[in-house]
Amino acid sequence: MFPTDSSAGAPLRLAVDCMGGDHGPSVTLPACRAFLDKHPEAELLLVGRPEALAAAAQWPRCHLVAATEVVSMDDPVEVALRRKKDSSMRVAINQLKAVDGAAPRAQACVSAGNTGALMAVARYLLKTLEGIDRPAIATVMPNQTGRYTTVLDLGANVDCTAEHLLQFAVRGSALVAAVEGREEPTVGLLNIGEEVIKGSETIKRAGELLRQADSAGQLNFYGNVEGNDIFKGTTDLVVCDGFVGNVALKTAEGLATMISTIIKEEFGRNWLTKAAAVLAMPVLKRFKGRVDHRRFNGAALLGLRGLVFKSHGSADAYAFEQALNRAYDAARNRLLDRVHDRIIATLQAMPAAAQGDAGDKVADAAQAA
Amino acid sequence: MFPTDSSAGAPLRLAVDCMGGDHGPSVTLPACRAFLDKHPEAELLLVGRPEALAAAAQWPRCHLVAATEVVSMDDPVEVALRRKKDSSMRVAINQLKAVDGAAPRAQACVSAGNTGALMAVARYLLKTLEGIDRPAIATVMPNQTGRYTTVLDLGANVDCTAEHLLQFAVRGSALVAAVEGREEPTVGLLNIGEEVIKGSETIKRAGELLRQADSAGQLNFYGNVEGNDIFKGTTDLVVCDGFVGNVALKTAEGLATMISTIIKEEFGRNWLTKAAAVLAMPVLKRFKGRVDHRRFNGAALLGLRGLVFKSHGSADAYAFEQALNRAYDAARNRLLDRVHDRIIATLQAMPAAAQGDAGDKVADAAQAA
Numbered sequence: 087m088f089p090t091d092s093s094a095g096a097p098l099r100l101a102v103d104c105m106g107g108d109h110g111p112s113v114t115l116p117a118c119r120a121f122l123d124k125h126p127e128a129e130l131l132l133v134g135r136p137e138a139l140a141a142a143a144q145w146p147r148c149h150l151v152a153a154t155e156v157v158s159m160d161d162p163v164e165v166a167l168r169r170k171k172d173s174s175m176r177v178a179i180n181q182l183k184a185v186d187g188a189a190p191r192a193q194a195c196v197s198a199g200n201t202g203a204l205m206a207v208a209r210y211l212l213k214t215l216e217g218i219d220r221p222a223i224a225t226v227m228p229n230q231t232g233r234y235t236t237v238l239d240l241g242a243n244v245d246c247t248a249e250h251l252l253q254f255a256v257r258g259s260a261l262v263a264a265v266e267g268r269e270e271p272t273v274g275l276l277n278i279g280e281e282v283i284k285g286s287e288t289i290k291r292a293g294e295l296l297r298q299a300d301s302a303g304q305l306n307f308y309g310n311v312e313g314n315d316i317f318k319g320t321t322d323l324v325v326c327d328g329f330v331g332n333v334a335l336k337t338a339e340g341l342a343t344m345i346s347t348i349i350k351e352e353f354g355r356n357w358l359t360k361a362a363a364v365l366a367m368p369v370l371k372r373f374k375g376r377v378d379h380r381r382f383n384g385a386a387l388l389g390l391r392g393l394v395f396k397s398h399g400s401a402d403a404y405a406f407e408q409a410l411n412r413a414y415d416a417a418r419n420r421l422l423d424r425v426h427d428r429i430i431a432t433l434q435a436m437p438a439a440a441q442g443d444a445g446d447k448v449a450d451a452a453q454a455a
Numbered sequence: 456m457f458p459t460d461s462s463a464g465a466p467l468r469l470a471v472d473c474m475g476g477d478h479g480p481s482v483t484l485p486a487c488r489a490f491l492d493k494h495p496e497a498e499l500l501l502v503g504r505p506e507a508l509a510a511a512a513q514w515p516r517c518h519l520v521a522a523t524e525v526v527s528m529d530d531p532v533e534v535a536l537r538r539k540k541d542s543s544m545r546v547a548i549n550q551l552k553a554v555d556g557a558a559p560r561a562q563a564c565v566s567a568g569n570t571g572a573l574m575a576v577a578r579y580l581l582k583t584l585e586g587i588d589r590p591a592i593a594t595v596m597p598n599q600t601g602r603y604t605t606v607l608d609l610g611a612n613v614d615c616t617a618e619h620l621l622q623f624a625v626r627g628s629a630l631v632a633a634v635e636g637r638e639e640p641t642v643g644l645l646n647i648g649e650e651v652i653k654g655s656e657t658i659k660r661a662g663e664l665l666r667q668a669d670s671a672g673q674l675n676f677y678g679n680v681e682g683n684d685i686f687k688g689t690t691d692l693v694v695c696d697g698f699v700g701n702v703a704l705k706t707a708e709g710l711a712t713m714i715s716t717i718i719k720e721e722f723g724r725n726w727l728t729k730a731a732a733v734l735a736m737p738v739l740k741r742f743k744g745r746v747d748h749r750r751f752n753g754a755a756l757l758g759l760r761g762l763v764f765k766s767h768g769s770a771d772a773y774a775f776e777q778a779l780n781r782a783y784d785a786a787r788n789r790l791l792d793r794v795h796d797r798i799i800a801t802l803q804a805m806p807a808a809a810q811g812d813a814g815d816k817v818a819d820a821a822q823a824a
Contacts, residue, residue, distance in 0.1 A: 230713045241647050244655045278610050278701040286613045286698060313702040314709025329655060330702050332647040333682040333695070337703040338710050340683025344599045345714055345746065352742045359738045366735040369728045373721045377714065 097129050097147075098417050099192040100410060101181035104134035105156040105174040107198025107399045107406070111138045114198070117406035121414075122147055128414060131192050133178040153177035157207075159200045159399055166203035167210060175199045179211050182392035193417035194393035196384070196409050198401050204394065205242055205387060212392040215426055217433065221389040222254050222328070223396070224261055226382045227338065229319030234382060236262050236271075237316060239328040240335055242387075246327035248291035251275065253429070255296055257388040258323045259305050260428045264419035265386075265412055266322065274311030274321035276330060284310060292325075302435035304428070342377065384409030386416065393422055466498050466516075467786050468561045469779060470550035473503035474525040474543040476567025476768045476775070480507045483567070486775035490783075491516055497783060500561050502547040522546040526576075528569045528768055535572035536579060544568045548580050551761035562786035563762035565753070565778050567770055574611055577756055577763045584795055586802065587758040591623050591697070592765065593630055594754040596707065598688030603751060605631050605640075606685060608697040609704055611756075615696035617660035620644065622798070624665055626757040627692045628674050629797045633788035634755075634781055635691065643680030643690035645699060653679060661694075671804035673797070711746065753778030755785065762791055 104114040111134060118130055122145065132139050133151045142148055153174040157166045166173065181192040197204050201223075209221060224238035238258050243250060255273045262271035275293055277285045282293055293310065300307035308321045313334060316324055326334070349370075353363035363370070375381075379398075383405040387394040393416050397409035473483040480503060487499055491514065498516045501508050505521050512519060522543040526535045535542065550561040566573050570592070578590060593607035607627050612619060624642045631640035644662055646654045651662055662679065669676035677690045682703060685693055695703070718739075722732035732739070744750075748767075752774040756763040762785050766778035 228713075230716055244647065276702060278613065278698055289698075313705030313707070314712065316706060317709035317713040326702070329647055329658075330699055333645060333699050334702050334706040336682030337685060337706050338682075340686035341707045341710050342714075343683065344597075344686040345711075347599055348742055348745050352738045352745075353735075355738070355741075362731075362735040362738050366722075366731040369721045369724070369731050372724075373717055376717050376721075 096189075097127055098194075098414065099129040099131060099181075100413055100417070101131040101133060101151070101178040101192035101195040102410070103174045103178040103195070103197035103199055104132050104139055105153070105199075106204075107397060107401060108159060109400075109402075110134075110156075111141075113401060113403050113406055115139070115142055116403040117410060118142065118148070119145065120403065120407050121410040125414060131178070131181050133181070134174045151177060151181070157199050157203050161200060161203055163202045163206045166200075167206050173207075175204060176207050176211065179208050179392070179394060182212060182394070190392070194395060194413040196395045196397060196406075196413045198397035198399050198406060198409070200399065201241070201396060204396055208387055208390055208392070208394045212390045212394070214389050215391055215429060217429060218253065218389040219250075221387045221394075222257060223385050224258055224388055225335070225385040226266075227316055227335075228377060228382060229317050231319035233319060233322075234266060235316050235319055235324055236266070236322060237324045237326070237331055237335070238388065239326065239331050240385065241328045241332035243328040245329075246288065248288050248295055251288075251292035251325055251327065252295040252299060252432075253389075254325045255299070255305055255307070255323065256428050256432045257425050258325060260421060260424040261386055261388060261416070262322050264421035264424050265415045267419075268322055270306045271322035272306050272308045272320075273323045273325060274308050274315060276316075276324050276326035276334070277310035277312065279312065280310050282310065288327075296325075299432055299435070302432075304432040304435050339379070342379070380405035381408060384412035386412070386421075388425060391422070393417055465558075466496055467563075467783065468498040468500060468550075469782055469786070470500040470502060470520075470547040470561035470564040471779070472543045472547040472564070472566035472568055473501050473508055474522070474568075475573075476766060476770060477528060478769075478771075479503075479525075480510075482770060482772050482775055484508070484511055485772040486779060487511065487517070488514065489772065489776050490779040494783065500547070500550050502550070503543045520546060520550070526568050526572045530569060530572055532571045532575045535569075536575050542576075544573060545576050545580065548577050548761070548763060551581060551763070559761070563764060563782040565764045565766060565775075565782045567766035567768050567775060567778070569768065570610070570765060573763065573765055574756060577759055577761070581759045581761040581763070583758050584760055584798060586798060587622065588619075590756045590758040590763075591626060592754050593627055593757055594704070595635075595751045596685055596704070597746060597751060598686050600688035602688060602691075603635060604685050604688055604693055605635070605691060606693045606695070606700055606704070607757065608695065608700050609754065610697045610701035612697040614698075615657065617657050617664055620657075620661035620694055620696065621664040621668060621801075622758075623694045624668070624674055624676070624692065625797050625801045626794050627694060629790060629793040630755055630757060630785070631691050633790040633793050634784045636788075637691050639675045640691035641675050641677045641689075642692045642694060643677050643684060645685075645693050645695035645703070646679035646681065648681065649679050651679065657696075665694075668801055668804070671801075673801040673804050708748070711748070715743075749774035750777060753781035755781070755790075757794060760791075762786055 129147045155170040155173040157173045157175045184190050222239035223242045226234035229235045296307040385396045395413040502520045524539040524542040526542045526544045591608035592611045595603035598604045665676040754765045764782040
């Protein structure tokens with residue numbers, strides 16, 4: 087069993103690692119304040135050095151939780167895991183654990199701390215769900231339909247089997263249902279062509295597993311998609327191994343940065359182009375708003391026995407607030423239960439041969455439950 | 456031995472598959488005409504149905520070569536290879552072959568035909584260089600420094616070993632030297648982090664091989680790069696397996712399309728934004744010029760005993776002309792010799808253990824030469 091997302095009627099509480107990220111409390115506290123103002127039913131556990139959090143001592147629906155250490159952005163995983171046992175990151179994640187049969191103090195945790203450390207500490211403290219070896223990282227990217235495409239994995243799982251990819255589809259479908267409110271999200275398998283014969287052996291086999299899961303009514307498999315489909319919005323969810331997902335995400339970031347640099351250079355070229363920039367300002371602002379990566383900050387670590395969200399390390403207060411929003415929506419919409427239920431249901435519906443070791447473990451767990 | 460790129464003093468000749476691509480002669484002929492006007496020393500072999508090429512019959516420095524069939528954009532590889540033996544694609548590639556000891560009729564070939572068919576036919580007719588199993592596809596993307604980043608492989612090799620990645624670096628370095636004029640191009644290995652411990656086992660091993668080749672002075676290895684480095688221009692060349700490269704390329708295309716759609720939507724919103732668009736037009740035009748994908752059309756198939764360039768199927772005349780330019784530069788700068796020489800030199804300098812079967816074959820070939 088794993089702790090449930092929320093007790094009916096009780097206020098939802100997020101644990102916030104206030105010291106993480108490039109900027110620490112100067113960003114996280116204003117974000118928390120803005121979040122609290124907009125969510126009158128929410129509570130926050132602010133975790134960090136008491137002196138750094140003093141400004142928040144009197145805020146309503148806030149509880150300060152002391153942690154004496156901070157995991158820095160370049161701390162190796164070992165340091166975060168073995169040496170800094172009283173880090174704000176670790177203490178924040180610990181709030182998700184049920185202690186002595188009592189309900190967990192928080193239903194989701196948000197940190198802008200370093201990804202490797204966050205992944206390792208979360209995995210160590212919370213453990214993964216039955217049948218899951220390693221959490222996957224899922225984020226959203228804006229698409230041409232005006233909505234978001236959820237993509238996973240983004241780097242946690244470098245070498246993936248076909249079964250892993252199926253699992254990502256299952257977990258990702260639960261995430262999209264909970265956070266984007268789309269109950270039967272369409273799933274695309276990232277490939278180098280639409281035809282079923284395309285791709286590596288692993289990808290072809292993953293396609294087979296996904297088609298089986300679709301036939302069994304466990305998920306809504308669209309078929310193969312290509313890199314451009316992420317931004318076309320062809321499917322709600324795009325599934326890939328962590329290496330490919332990471333490269334796709336960073337390639338997109340790189341291109342977006344280049345384009346914004348070129349736009350600035352061209353509008354800043356001389357007084358004539360600067361005048362044009364002033365006149366075009368409202369349009370450029372709307373354009374910027376639509377592709378603003380801060381709006382979709384907050385990646386989910388999926389597959390843990392607790393909801394952990396990772397903010398970009400360089401997030402500003404607006405961006406960090408979006409990560410709080412995503413974590414809150416996930417908790418409110420019972421993402422943890424949904425992931426668990428979908429994993430069990432999908433694997434029970436799959437032929438035993440397709441399940442592998444992980445499937446056996448889940449099947450056992452389901453029978454025991 | 457393989458045919459040399461050019462005989463000293465003789466005019467360079469390109470073989471053009473005039474029927475390939477989405478638009479055929481309506482695009483390829485105007486492109487050829489513009490190319491001929493700008494290259495008074497170049498000759499073209501225009502390959503296709505005589506009636507479709509009639510307009511070019513009297514053009515200077517042009518020879519028409521009849522081919523009765525056309526490989527369509529959705530013809531399966533088998534059809535291109537086994538049934539359409541008199542296709543314009545096949546006849547054009549055949550011009551690169553030396554027959555009965557005579558020099559080949561053309562030094563490079565350009566086609567906008569379907570990639571799978573082009574790759575298969577080129578490989579069948581020309582064969583690969585010693586020690587190379589399969590050609591790789593290399594293209595360029597613009598970067599923030601105002602130059603280009605060359606990326607390979609883009610989809611021809613889905614499952615790659617570390618040795619393949621080393622080979623891509625060798626072939627790509629020759630391409631950048633010949634076409635971009637950078638004699639010692641820097642090479643980046645596409646990964647999910649800069650540290651040497653990042654990535655899959657294959658990637659880590661490829662990093663080792665690349666460091667060895669760098670130490671031996673055979674190439675200029677920078678280290679690991681990430682997706683965003685393609686557009687930062689961190690290195691001249693970025694090496695990756697075909698699956699990852701294809702996803703990166705198409706993701707970038709997808710984002711670029713989305714951004715251009717959003718810019719159009721925002722400037723077209725109402726009369727006020729339309730007026731702003733008119734005023735900002737010169738700036739927007741310069742911006743568009745700098746990111747215009749047509750400017751860098753023309754992917755090289757590297758590793759064959761002949762120079763084959765692939766134009767985008769949807770290329771317009773301007774884009775197709777750029778592919779002709781790239782092929783011409785490659786032939787003029789002896790790309791085929793350069794690739795061959797670099798393969799031999801790199802593998803001779805590498806420890807035998809790192810070479811594998813391919814290395815043995817190349818070493819044998821080098822000794823025999």
